[in-house]
Amino acid sequence: INIEDKGKAYSFSYDKVFGPEAKQLDLYEEIAQLVQSSLDSFQICIFAYGQTGSGKTFTMIGTSQEQGMIPRSADDIFDKIHSLETWSYDVHVSVAELYLHTLYDLLAPDKGKVHDLSALSEVLVSNKDDAITLLEKAFCKRSVSCTMMNEESSGSHLLFRLRLSGSNKDTGPKLGVLNFMDLAESKNVIKSGSLDELLDEAKGAAAAVGVSWGWDEEKQKRYAGGLGNGNGQVLLSGYFGSGFGYFSHI
Ligand SMILES: Nc1ncnc2c1ncn2[C@@H]1O[C@H](COP(=O)(O)OP(=O)(O)OP(=O)(O)O)[C@@H](O)[C@H]1O
Structure with a gap:
């Protein structure tokens, strides 16, 4: 896709574009290989922006009839783990919110602030339902209340993480991580229509998922460390309508 803004040309490419008729299963088929990779010691990050x-949370979490990427991945992971004979896996869940540059541990009883991702609480789970129950409970602990979401969600990024530690008596251990990020878009950027603000926001979002793109190293480490730097990242991006939002989205 080629775009021109204030005389400057920008070029972007996508591996795949899904139309409005696409179902959750169509998207899941696209990411299923990465979910498998997380069981094979890779650090994976799948993020919605x-x-x-535009349907980020719908795509990530979905409904009971149309489950999103997180429950489908959890289902797949436990199906795979339970079918393995020589490997056994421990699955730990963490849920965090990155809000106004502060990281909150949504599984901590007091929703404590943490300095980096390695300090997040983890809960050992043995099936998909327990993992999703933790996510649902954490979801409503965010700084932005559930009822205010569409009005006030700007700046509240949600991270759901599965840490997968595999062991096998004959070979060494395996450690993989599957991160899902539901990234909020800044409404200020959309309102102002400023390309500079847009790029700054994009840097923040990119840093949040571990893409090196101009943020200072310290910030990068705090937010990105452990999200799978450069290792299996997929962006699921949603857009409808027209105007400046179109450019921001791309
Ligand atoms: N593909 C879809 N099919 C049916 N309903 C959808 C679809 N995508 C989104 N919706 C519905 O549209 C509404 C907004 O979607 P959602 O909350 O996922 O958007 P969002 O991008 O996460 O917004 P926010 O940034 O405000 O959190 C919800 O009621 C959701 O159920």
């Missing part, structure tokens, strides 16, 4: 109301 797009304007408010």
